[in-house]
Amino acid sequence: MRITHVLQFTEHHRYYTFRGFSLSPLDMRMLSLIYQPMIGTSAISLYQLLYHQVMEGRTGYSAVESHRMLFLALGLEMNERGRKKLLDDTSRLEAVGMLQTSRLAMPDNDDVVYEYELSAPLAPDEFFRNQHLTLLLRDQIGKYSVIALRESFSSKEPDELAEARWHKENISVPFYELFRLNTSNVDDELEQALTEVAPARQPAPQKPLSSETAGLTAGELLMRFPRGAGNRKYVERLRSDADGMAQINYVAYKYNIGAADVCRLLDEDGVFTAQGELLVEELQLRANQLYRQDKKRESDRQRVMAKSQAAARETSDTEDEEEYGVPEELYMEVPKRLEGRCDIHQYNMLMRNEPHTRFLQRYFPGAVPDMIDRTFERIDLNYKLPAAVINVLIHYVIGTNDSQRVTKTFIEAVASNMLLKQVDTFEKAVRYVREQQVIESARGTAGGAVSGSGRGRGRPSGSASRKPAIPIVQEQEQAGGAPSAEKLEELRRLARKLDGK
Incomplete structure (x- = not known):
C-alpha cells in the first residue's frame, strides 16, 4: 500500500472488504503451505480476517468498519509502529496478487474509506507456472522443499493406467442432445428480475488471456464453424480442452491469422485423428501455407506485429505458452x-x-x-x-x-x-x-560459419574442400629489367616451332 503520509492511514479511518469467491480446502492448503512461507504468518492472518468479514457461503461486500477493529483483532498497537506493521502486511498481500487496495474520497469531504478487494490463491498448477512466485518460494524454503511441495498437491496416476496404452474415446453427452429449451416464449419479467437482483460489481477474472496468444475461444470458433461439418464434433470438444485451444491460439498468433481462417483450417481433412485429437504439426504446416499464400497476394501485408492492441489491454497469466527468463x-x-x-x-x-x-x-x-x-x-x-x-x-x-x-x-x-x-x-x-x-x-575471419571448418563460409565442421589446391602462378620480375640475348633467341626458336617454320 502506497501511503505518502503517516496520518493518511490510522485506526480511525474506515474500510470495507469485497470478495467474489469462496475458499476451498485446496485454497486453504495453498495458504498454509505455499503463501505463508513467502509472506509471513501475520499477512496470512490479515488475509483470513478480511476474508471472514463477508459471511461464509456468500460473496460481495462487508459492512463499513473502523480500522480499530483490525488493530484489535490482530493484536497491534494503535500507534505508528502498529500502523507500519499493518501497512507492511497489506503490501505483502498485494505483491503476491491476493489483495488490491483502493482509497475512496468524496470531493467535498475529508473523509476517506479504504477498499480491500481480495483475490483467491492461485491453483497449484498456475502457481508453479508463475516463475517469479516460484523463485520467491525457493528463496524462502529451498529448492528441494519446493519440489516436494509440488508433488504433494497432486495424486499420482495408478500404475495400471500409466503403464497401459489405452484407447481414449470421449463419450460425454452435449447439453443440447439431452435438454430442449423452450425458446419460443421470452420471459421478459424473469430477465428483468434477474438483472435487478444481480450484483452491481462482478469479481475480476482470475485467469485473463495471455498477451502471447491470439485470444480465440472455443465459442468464437463454434459460431463460425459449419454445423454440418464432419470436424464440428471435434471442435466442440475444445471447450473442455485447454491445451488444444492454447496450441491453436499459438499457431494463430504465430502466423497472424483470424478466427475465420482458423475455422477453415480445422474443417480440412487430416487435422484431427480418428479419435478427435488435434494434429498440431499438420495444423501448423497448413497455417504456414496459408501464410505464404497471403504474402504472395499482398506483398505489403503486416504478417508480424509486436503485440496486438487487444492483447495490450489484457494481463498476461496463462503460461499455456510460458514466458522464460534469461540469466x-x-x-x-x-x-x-x-x-x-x-x-x-x-x-x-x-x-x-x-x-x-x-x-x-x-x-x-x-x-x-x-x-x-x-x-x-x-x-x-x-x-x-x-x-x-x-x-x-x-x-x-x-x-x-x-x-x-x-x-x-x-x-x-x-x-x-x-x-x-x-x-x-x-x-x-x-x-x-x-x-x-x-x-x-x-x-581473423568475420564468418567462420562452423566450428572446426575454417575452410570457407557455410562449410560444416570437419568437411574438406571439394576443389583441389591449385598453386597460383605469380609474376616474377627479372633483376636486369630486359631479357638477355640467350633468352630472346630461345623465345624466337619456340615461336618458329609453333608456326611450323
Whole structure:
C-alpha cells in the first residue's frame, strides 16, 4: 500500500472488504503451505480476517468498519509502529496478487474509506507456472522443499493406467442432445428480475488471456464453424480442452491469422485423428501455407506485429505458452540496427520467447525479403529447431551486419551443423554462437560459419574442400629489367616451332 503520509492511514479511518469467491480446502492448503512461507504468518492472518468479514457461503461486500477493529483483532498497537506493521502486511498481500487496495474520497469531504478487494490463491498448477512466485518460494524454503511441495498437491496416476496404452474415446453427452429449451416464449419479467437482483460489481477474472496468444475461444470458433461439418464434433470438444485451444491460439498468433481462417483450417481433412485429437504439426504446416499464400497476394501485408492492441489491454497469466527468463550470463549484445529500440534485457527476452516470424520482422523496417523468409520457414518446418534456437541463429546471421553471411547456403549450413551438434535449447545455442565468435576472432575471419571448418563460409565442421589446391602462378620480375640475348633467341626458336617454320 502506497501511503505518502503517516496520518493518511490510522485506526480511525474506515474500510470495507469485497470478495467474489469462496475458499476451498485446496485454497486453504495453498495458504498454509505455499503463501505463508513467502509472506509471513501475520499477512496470512490479515488475509483470513478480511476474508471472514463477508459471511461464509456468500460473496460481495462487508459492512463499513473502523480500522480499530483490525488493530484489535490482530493484536497491534494503535500507534505508528502498529500502523507500519499493518501497512507492511497489506503490501505483502498485494505483491503476491491476493489483495488490491483502493482509497475512496468524496470531493467535498475529508473523509476517506479504504477498499480491500481480495483475490483467491492461485491453483497449484498456475502457481508453479508463475516463475517469479516460484523463485520467491525457493528463496524462502529451498529448492528441494519446493519440489516436494509440488508433488504433494497432486495424486499420482495408478500404475495400471500409466503403464497401459489405452484407447481414449470421449463419450460425454452435449447439453443440447439431452435438454430442449423452450425458446419460443421470452420471459421478459424473469430477465428483468434477474438483472435487478444481480450484483452491481462482478469479481475480476482470475485467469485473463495471455498477451502471447491470439485470444480465440472455443465459442468464437463454434459460431463460425459449419454445423454440418464432419470436424464440428471435434471442435466442440475444445471447450473442455485447454491445451488444444492454447496450441491453436499459438499457431494463430504465430502466423497472424483470424478466427475465420482458423475455422477453415480445422474443417480440412487430416487435422484431427480418428479419435478427435488435434494434429498440431499438420495444423501448423497448413497455417504456414496459408501464410505464404497471403504474402504472395499482398506483398505489403503486416504478417508480424509486436503485440496486438487487444492483447495490450489484457494481463498476461496463462503460461499455456510460458514466458522464460534469461540469466545475465546468457545475454547476447543488442545488434547495432536495433540500438535505441530496446535494451539488452528486452532484446534477450524477445529472442528467448518470440516466434521466429515476429523476431525476424524486427530487423527490417518493412516486409522481410522473400529469400530470408523462405529459408527460415524451411528450417522451422523441416529441421524442427525450437523457436528460441532459430532466433539465436537469426541474431548470429543477421545481427552481425555481415552481408556475406545472409545467404541461403550459409544459413542452412549453420542450421545443419546445429542439428549435428544437437543444439536444441536456447542455452546450447548461445554457447554455440559464442564458440564460433571465439574461433572467428582467433582465425581473423568475420564468418567462420562452423566450428572446426575454417575452410570457407557455410562449410560444416570437419568437411574438406571439394576443389583441389591449385598453386597460383605469380609474376616474377627479372633483376636486369630486359631479357638477355640467350633468352630472346630461345623465345624466337619456340615461336618458329609453333608456326611450323
